[in-house]
Amino acid sequence: MNINWFKYASPAAFYPIAGRMIPWFAGIALALVLGSLLWGFFGTADQLGGTNPQKEYYRIIYIHVAGAWMSMWLYVVLAGWSAIGLVFNTRLSFMMAKAVAPTGAIFTFIALWTGAFWGRPSWGTYWDWDPRLTSELILFFLYIGYIALHSAIDDSRRADRAAALLAIVGLVMLPVIYWSINCPDPTQCAALHQRSAPGSIHASILWPMLGATLGFWSYSFAAVFARLRGIILLREKDNAWVAELLQGEPKP
């Protein structure tokens, strides 16, 4: 298959494609998240078994773990588009990075919020400065920093490039965040569910979790494309094709 990928690097070419993909991703997201959560809330065991005292409230992991995964993945995506933009100087990459940032920040916030709610019955406190929640908080600050720097610079070209550099610098922090969540040596970090290797999780819990994660991925695609279309229209408002589009004329 010989596809000219660079053709889609033009905002004008990508705008209609993004528009066509949004409903698909939104539909898949809705189905996956609803299905996984129904399965997770009503279809899985009440207890993790054995002496583990976690009862019903462990079910928050379906949202928490999926949100935490997305928060880190979207940062990689953000830094990746930033790097592509800086190297190839493509406008669409920067727009993509800008569109990803708010969704990433939202998922980080969800991970923090649900983590605090899980912590209340488990640790007896909403916030315990444990390494995982703290590192998610740092990630949240990184997203906020990216968004703040981007919106502080009026010249969109400079804003794109400066924020992209910041995103790449912040990427140094991501391994720290990842390893504070998935501790390589469990004796070093005495906490409750420190080991989160997929093999050690019961299948009926693992599958809804993966389903929810895929649903969140789908939602991210839909939300990012929707935001991207807005950014494209705003940035390209002086171009002929946007004027034609807004007047409702058929595009050639």
Added chain:
Amino acid sequence: MLGTFISILSRDLTLALRRRTDVLTVLFFFLIVVSLFPLGVGSEQALLRELGPGVVWVAALLASMLALERLFAADYEDGTLEQMLLTPQPLGLLVLAKVLAHWLLTGLPLVLIAPLIAMQYHLQDGQMLIMMASLLLGTPTLGLIGAIGAALTLGLRGGGILLSLLILPLYIPILIYGEGAVTVSAIALADAEPYLMLLGALLLLALLLGPWAAAAALRISVE
């Protein structure tokens, strides 16, 4: 290349010595912040011993950030920075010289004043030495990371507040290791060694990547 490095270094040092208040403000800011804590939380000796390492490091972070705003600002305003960007010398080297000058003026004084802080917080002599060592290893890293932020926010309105938002999250590992070194040295001095090594590793990493990233940021901001 070394000639350029030395001339930028000596130029920045001379400029700073002509206007000493800039340097002294940072030092006194550090001292005042550190002195405020005993007034705010109470002056029990045991409490202060516990708080001391963390307070010193947070104050060092804030002082370093406060000084960073001026790292490139003056050169940017009078056009010197543009001339520097046009020279055939590697920009990373020029940035490194500026950061070194900046550290000699604002980081090194913090290290030298550490014994005074140690007395205020009733730290033991060994702990004081570890505190100086950790500051000696940590403050240059703060400058190198901060230079990236200072370059990115160059000439922006509200740049100072924005700078703190961008840079403080990246400072957190240094804060944790620096504070950790001083805290564990209360039990046994040898315990601080891994923390100091991690601080050293961060410094090397920052030396390797920092000037290069700051140079790229300068090019973006000035172009």
